[in-house]
Amino acid sequence: MNQDDLRPHVRDEQPPSDAVVVLRGGPDTVTKLAGHARRTNAAYCLDGEPVWGVSVFAALDDVGPASIDGLLAHRVVSYRLVHTPTIGSLVDAGFELLPTFRRPHFTLLLSSDAEHDLRRLLNALGLPQVNPYHGSRRR
Amino acid sequence: MVTVDITADLNDEDETGFVWTFLDEARDPSLISPGAIVVAGDADAPAVAEVVDVVDKPAGKVVHLRLLPGVIEDYEALIRRALTSAS
Numbered sequence: 001m002n003q004d005d006l007r008p009h010v011r012d013e014q015p016p017s018d019a020v021v022v023l024r025g026g027p028d029t030v031t032k033l034a035g036h037a038r039r040t041n042a043a044y045c046l047d048g049e050p051v052w053g054v055s056v057f058a059a060l061d062d063v064g065p066a067s068i069d070g071l072l073a074h075r076v077v078s079y080r081l082v083h084t085p086t087i088g089s090l091v092d093a094g095f096e097l098l099p100t101f102r103r104p105h106f107t108l109l110l111s112s113d114a115e116h117d118l119r120r121l122l123n124a125l126g127l128p129q130v131n132p133y134h135g136s137r138r139r
Numbered sequence: 140m141v142t143v144d145i146t147a148d149l150n151d152e153d154e155t156g157f158v159w160t161f162l163d164e165a166r167d168p169s170l171i172s173p174g175a176i177v178v179a180g181d182a183d184a185p186a187v188a189e190v191v192d193v194v195d196k197p198a199g200k201v202v203h204l205r206l207l208p209g210v211i212e213d214y215e216a217l218i219r220r221a222l223t224s225a226s
Contacts, residue, residue, distance in 0.1 A: 002197045009154055025150050025184060032181070036148040039161065043198045055150040078149055078186035078206055102156050135210045 003045040006107065011099040016058050018088025022097070022106070023071050024056045025079030026128035030118045037113050046098075046109075053107040054121075056097070058087065066104040073133040080135070081128035093124035141185040141211060144170055144177040145202060149186055155203055157191050162200035171202055178211065179204050185211050 037052040045051055057075055059068040065075075068084075076082050087097060090108065100107040110117050144167070147160035158179070165171045171190055179188040188204040195201075 004197060027183060032148075035146075036151070039148065039151070039164075042161070043159075043196065043201070055148060055152065057150070076150070078180065078210065079184050081184075101152055101154050105152055135212070 003041075003043055005048065006044045006046045006051060006098065006100055009100050011101075011103060013099055013103070015097075015099075016060055016087050018086060018091065020087045021059045021068055022056045022083075022085050022087060022090060022108075023059065023068070023076055024054070024083045024108075024125060025076040025131075026081045026083045026125070028083060028122055028125055028128070030115060030122055033118045033121055034113055034115075037110055037118065040107070041113065051107075052110040052113050052117075053098070054110075056106050056108050058097070058104045058106055060104045069133075071104070072131050073136075076131065077133050079131055082131045083125040083128045085124060085126050089126070090124050093120065095121065095124060141178065141182055142166070143180055143182065143185050145179050145204075146181055147179045147202075147204065149180045149184060149206065153201075153203075155191075157203040157205055158188065159201050159203055161198075162193055162202050165202070176207070177204075179206075187211055187214050 036054045040053045057071050060066045064070050096109045097106045146164040153159045173192050175190045178185050180186050187207045191203040191205050193202050
């Protein structure tokens with residue numbers, strides 16, 4: 001394999017509750033998700049096996065950099081639109097979230113880069129919402 | 140319509156905490172060197188970023204990007220002001 005394994009980058013922490021909001025800068029499309037999932041696949045494997053996934057951030061705290069407002073105002077501020085599903089809705093749709101790299105980053109795993117999987121993910125992400133912090137310095 | 144210097148998913152980050160993408164995603168890889176200021180992302184969601192480093196990974200050359208504050212229109216306005224003031 002010519003990829004780094006994600007496993008050593010998985011954080012040892014309690015899984016977040018289903019009510020936790022997940023943020024992903026958008027707007028996503030099937031084509032974009034395919035490109036991003038394939039970039040992850042090119043760079044990483046998981047336990048030696050191929051992996052497809054996209055990056056998301058979980059609003060794990062009520063305040064601070066890992067809160068909804070903290071993430072919207074900083075980590076995804078460059079995005080005018082942000083997808084905001086919950087952990088529960090993604091899990092119910094059959095997706096697994098792996099806590100990877102630095103808190104509160106997660107890798108949202110796909111079983112493949114096939115169009116039906118990508119479309120299922122796009123549906124699970126839901127319609128993107130306006131990020132109230134985007135461009136706020138100019139107001 | 141914005142043309143980005145290097146395509147990236149600005150949501151992506153790795154163990155460094157920086158956004159990462161592959162060097163071969165750059166329109167002109169010669170522009171991508173540490174300290175360079177570039178436009179990264181995609182046409183829908185571009186951002187101004189500083190190239191932190193370019194590192195060799197098993198899958199290829201990976202570029203780390205530090206997203207700079209503000210939106211791309213802020214930088215456009217800055218340049219317009221500066222050029223107008225100079226003329």
